[in-house]
């Protein structure tokens with residue numbers, strides 16, 4: 609599912625002199641892929657970490673570094689860009705720039721531009737944990753939040769400076785997800801949405817099962833979209849290889865029976881139920897407790913019906929509750945083709 613909220617949006621990305629500046633390169637690429645028009649303003653320190661040329665090429669726009677640079681068409685660029693901007697992201701935001709913005713200091717291109725901005729602003733602080741937890745930085749972030757900026761909390765983990773704690777710049781995918789959420793109207797606020805996704809597995813024995821190739825992508829995208837629109841989302845998911853969507857309560861299950869129990873326990877509280885899971889209609893009548901040994905002859909597998917989750921929900925659906933069931937999309941199975949290396953690849 610492709611997000612359209614960023615399509616043709618004028619987004620200005622401010623990049624500061626932090627070790628995570630390299631991640632902003634990928635951020636530009638992702639924003640462009642979603643159709644955004646991106647302009648980059650770098651601080652002088654940022655240019656010591658990543659070359660402006662990289663941002664210029666990826667954003668397809670000149671990069672602004674110097675307030676007094678008169679190389680391009682815009683005479684008062686910090687005002688022109690601020691008036692055109694529909695959203696601003698500062699990533700990474702250094703402790704220094706956070707402090708300047710909180711105090712209204714305008715002594716370089718980025719901080720001067722920020723004073724002229726009137727559109728939504730998302731600030732992604734990234735720094736050493738002690739710098740982040742310093743009362744001055746916390747005070748400055750609180751002040752920026754009070755001024756209406758969205759502050760994206762940094763991740764916790766091992767940092768480039770080898771300390772462990774808060775301060776890590778979230779991955780570009782998460783930043784884009786939060787930006788989409790920030791710019792999307794919360795028209796589902798107060799609604800509870802229950803989504804099911806992915807395949808189920810029905811055990812033949814401890815090492816074999818019946819399943820299907822559902823990737824879970826559609827259900828995960830629906831859960832993300834509902835969360836972006838302000839809903840409280842629960843995602844009951846079969847085994848998939850997808851990262852859990854942010855701010856979504858994920859309930860992992862394996863078999864139809866587990867999915868049925870997880871859904872039945874939550875369905876009455878839900879305002880909207882979206883069933884996208886590819887649920888097995890049949891399961892082996894007997895699930896062997898030990899691995900079935902190979903023999904000479906054929907074996908028979910007797911299958912029995914599983915719980916019909918959709919039918920049960922349909923029967924207990926209350927007035928005003930919305931139930932959506934999407935049939936699984938057929939997947940074309942293709943054998944993996946062996947890749948031939950060309951001789952030049954070997955050298």
Ligand SMILES: Cc1cc2nc3c(=O)[nH]c(=O)nc-3n(C[C@H](O)[C@H](O)[C@H](O)COP(=O)(O)O)c2cc1C
Pocket residue numbers: 623624625626627628651652653654701702703704705706734735736739
């Ligand atoms: C190797 C190195 C890494 C740095 N990483 C960070 C960082 O991740 N976050 C931060 O707030 N400052 C970091 N700094 C310090 C900033 O670069 C410094 O405070 C600078 O004045 C920030 O300028 P700016 O806010 O104009 O970009 C780092 C400095 C060095 C030398």
